[in-house]
Amino acid sequence: MANSQPIISVQQVGKSYGAFRAIENISLEIKHGEFFSLLGASGCGKTTLLRMLAGLEDVTDGEILIDGAPMSGVPPFRRPVNMVFQSYAIFPHLNVADNIGYGLRKQRLPRARRNEMIDEMLSLVMLEGYGERRANQLSGGQRQRIALARALIMRPKVLLLDEPLGALDKQLREQMQLELRRLQQTLGITFVFVTHDQEEALTLSDRIAVMSGGDVLQVDTPSGLYERPRNRQIASFIGNMNFMNARVLSREAGTAAVEIDGLGKIEISAKGTTLSAGDRTCVAIRPEKLRVHTARPEGRAPGVEGTLEMTTYLGERSHHRIRVPGLDQPLSVSSQNSTIEVGAPGTGQRPVWLTWADGALIPLNDA
Ligand SMILES: Nc1ncnc2c1ncn2[C@@H]1O[C@H](COP(=O)(O)OP(=O)(O)OP(=O)(O)O)[C@@H](O)[C@H]1O
Ligand SMILES: [Mg+2]
Structure with missing residues (x-):
């Protein structure tokens, strides 16, 4: 009917x-x-x-x-x-x-x-x-x-x-x-x-x-x-989210080039946003969309180097706090313990690399 x-x-x-x-x-x-x-x-x-x-x-x-x-x-x-x-x-x-x-x-x-x-x-x-x-x-x-x-x-x-x-x-x-x-x-x-x-x-x-x-x-x-x-507001209300301040360098129909404060220039999907060149924005990424590597990843995937400050073991998954030079807040990362290489609890400062999949970075309409 x-x-x-x-x-x-x-x-x-x-x-x-x-x-x-x-x-x-x-x-x-x-x-x-x-x-x-x-x-x-x-x-x-x-x-x-x-x-x-x-x-x-x-x-x-x-x-x-x-x-x-x-x-x-x-x-x-x-x-x-x-x-x-x-x-x-x-x-x-x-x-x-x-x-x-x-x-x-x-x-x-x-x-x-x-x-x-x-x-x-x-x-x-x-x-x-x-x-x-x-x-x-x-x-x-x-x-x-x-x-x-x-x-x-x-x-x-x-x-x-x-x-x-x-x-x-x-x-x-x-x-x-x-x-x-x-x-x-x-x-x-x-x-x-x-x-x-x-x-x-x-x-x-x-x-x-x-x-x-x-x-x-x-x-x-x-x-x-x-x-x-x-x-x-919605991004922080639903689930956990990392936020990074950024500026829009240029905007095409479906994509935008943004400069994330402290991280540099990144191309992201901007579908459904009203952003245009020059706007201040905020780029968000969910903790589970970030991947932690203990060695520099091969290939040319977008990624950054940081310091693993703390890991909290939660059984099925672990939470990591990773400090990335240039970002004012450490990134929160959640990883499934079936695949994780750094799942052990600890507070040791160690270098790690973070990567994310295409589309994982979400530009928000407000800064
Ligand atoms: N009869 C009323 N006279 C004056 N103000 C009212 C009246 N009923 C509700 N409000 C006000 O309207 C606003 C919305 O109230 P409402 O009851 O719709 O909230 P709610 O989203 O259902 O909240 P909750 O989750 O606490 O039930 C509140 O600020 C409330 O104080
Ligand atoms: Mg009510």
């Missing part, structure tokens, strides 16, 4: 609480069946945006369309969405089946049909046989699954989830992440998922909107955000 029209279209939406601007002119589109995450630090406006999608909060400027229809003036219960809140608001005095079937009560379904739907949901969230159990006799993870089932039984086109796994411990959280992804794929419902946990967003999402201070900084796939962050 291919549908090219976005299920959600947020058009220049802003939100003010009195004089305070919580959301600043956000535009984004979410596709049918997408697992879309809003990722950002506390207070950046994730819940506010989600509540505007749900109709629980008015939009100050702009327009939200869901399934092609403008939502201004449409109350929450008339929107084809359902929301799962961070504090799972299930009713402790009702049993599990009545909690899940709560939203169906107004629909005047025959009792048998209702029970069938509840059983279907119980098995979907892997709680078969729990229908009679009182909700306050459940673990946190089980309650969370009840909250999900209660939202899903209404068959919303869009499910809005506000940090639904925030209250769970790490192990349960990882298990529930897999379940969420499975449920979303089984049902084909669009998920808009709020989290401040970057690893969670990377694991689960088709696409992620990175938010900061009421603004969307970049909307991209997990690998797009990781491999091609648009600016320094």
